[in-house]
Amino acid sequence: MTWHVMLEVVRDGPVPLGAQIADQLRQQVERGLLTPGTRLPSSRQLAKDLRVSRSVVVEAYEKLTGEGLLESVRGSGTRVAAHADTRIRKSVVLVDRAVPRVRFNLLPGTPNPATFPHREWTTSYQRAVESARWQGLGYPPLLGVDRLRTELVSYLGRVRGVLGSPDDTMVTGGFAHALGLVCAALRELGIDRLAVEDPSHDRQRQFIEENGVRTVAVPVGPDGLEIEPLYASGVRAVLVTPSHQFPLGVPMSPQRREELVRWARDTGGWIVEDDYDGGLWLEQRGRHLALQPTGPDRVIYAGTASKLLAPGLRLGWMVLPPRLTALMERVRVRRDLGCDGLMQLAFADFLRSGMLDAHLRRMRTRYRAQHSALMRAVERCLPAATLVGPVAGLHAYAVLPEGVDEEALVDRALGLSVLIKGGRIFHDRPHTARPGLVLGYTALGRSGIEEAISRIGQAYEQQHGGICRAS
Ligand SMILES: Cc1ncc(COP(=O)(O)O)c(C=O)c1O
Structure with a gap:
């Protein structure tokens, strides 16, 4: 294996060649470009790459080894020492502190993660890799790969009662990504305030504010979001979790759903439905479908694979009111170039084969x-x-x-x-x-x-x- 590092030497400068190599390596370790454990090229290889004599590289490596920045391991060459980068180790400690280790x-x-369907997902992913052509390996369409959008519409209709067409379905990197796009689209529409449920996800409220939209808290009662304070607030957009309110769990009653959609139609407002754990109703009876079919013209429906499968997949979807689709694509084209195509094909296969069910x-x-x-x-x-x-x-x-x-x-x-x-x-x-x-x-x-x-x-x-x- 010929490992590669980015080094350059100036041949007729005042600094000796060995010192130039040592200085550049030291800087790269200190800046975190070369992380602990990184393997360096053999002295023979690096000498060849830089067209210097091998003894020059050996001298530089020995100097840094003496400083404790590099270590040589018998049989596997020279590496950046495991303890070399304090910057990275500090951030690991911070992450650990954020989620304390507990029993x-x-x-x-x-x-x-132990319940993730590894075998089934691997089957779908393998089929995706094998069948990938432009769709999957080229830049994916901004709305998402056709196959997945078709499968999503069929799955969401069957399981959540969502009414939509693949043409108005957009694949996203989870709900957070969808919410960022929604905030940008609302701003394009001249809307800079979004009503959120009280209580609601604290980090989501912060995220919305960081995306340039102010949040307005509207209380949740026994039937779901209260409608009167929503009218009184004068907002033109609201984010709700109607099937399983986060965090209280209370589902929005059928009457409240009608009232909410009436509010949207009366005020020209938009409803963002966060169906974050849709389909995970655990009782046989009393299952709530999505709010979206009550007002497909005013509801932006959003779902995610984070609760159904794993948040690490970063996979989500929106079914849009048709009149917002072009706007959402315009907003997105300025921000990213679509989601991982292979992942989309794998999820399409996972849905089509019934493995998600x-x-x-x-x-x-x-x-x-x-x-x-x-x-x-x-x-x-x-x-x-x-x-x-x-x-x-x-x-x-x-x-x-x-x-x-x-x-x-x-x-x-x-x-x-x-x-x-x-x-x-x-x-x-x-x-x-x-x-x-x-x-x-x-x-x-x-x-x-x-x-x-x-x-x-x-x-x-x-x-x-x-x-x-x-x-
Ligand atoms: C209320 C709510 N909505 C959505 C999500 C999912 O977000 P994402 O799809 O970005 O993982 C979560 C995850 O914790 C959540 O609690």
Whole structure:
């Protein structure tokens, strides 16, 4: 193997050749261009590339080895030393700090990677690679690869009741990407405020603001988003999670859906539907379809593979009101050149062959069992908490009695190696919101869930007293 590095030497300058090589390598290591463990060319190879004598390179390598920046490993040449770059190691520490290592992780939102259908996905991906021609290997169409858009329309119609055509379907890099495009399109339409549900995803609100659109919090009631404050706010666009409100879980009632679409038609407003865990309804009855078919002319429907399969795929989709499609393409052409074509072909195959349906059937069974374990454990060990919302998606919301110090409870739980998120940060005015917990249950098995909730119960007991009843 002939490894390559970017070095140049000036032959008739004042600095000796060996020092030039050493200086450039040192700088590249310090700037993080050559990362720890990177293999360098052999002294013979580098001498040939730079047309200098081998002893010059050997001298430079020895100097940097003496400084501890390089190390030579018998049989595998010279490498950048494992500890050489402090900048990179620092950022790893920061990432680690963001998600502390704990025994029980109940953060909401992500399917357990162990349940990813590796074999089936590999089959689809292999077929995608084998069948890829221009579609897949050339620049993909901005709306997305035809095959995937056709499959998506058929899947979303069948499973979520979405009405649309492939011509108005756009493949995106997850919902976050779709939301960025929506913000840009709204600004083109002269709309610079977007109503969001209160409570809603805190990072999403921040993301919207960073995309140049102000957020306006509108409360969520037992039937979903309140309509009167929406009219009163004077906004012309709103972002909702009607099937499984995030984070409370409450689905928007059929009457509220009609009212919301009427608001959009009355005001010329747009509704952005974030169907983030659509299709993961875990009870047999009471399943909610998408809002989009109630007003396909006013609803931008958006979905994602992040909860259904894995967020690492960065795969999402929008079904657009036809009159917004050209605008969305115009907005997008200034930002990116489309999504990974092979990934799109693989997902098209995954949908067409029924492997997503089969995977979700397995996941529903699994999540149902996990949710039951969670309910039993909360009843037994955290009886002061009330789980609200339907049995759906990847998380449950527990309301705590007024007066509970939510932050202290989350901290105490962390002290017992249980990572949870409090409910207040999702509210527009956290200090006035009722305390609560958002409990993700996909990472743990039944006994893990029981142990985790029992530890939260202990933390609660330390704060407020109470008992964990025997099972
Ligand atoms: C409310 C909500 N919408 C959407 C998403 C998914 O975003 P993405 O598709 O960019 O992964 C998440 C992920 O956590 C979410 O919580």
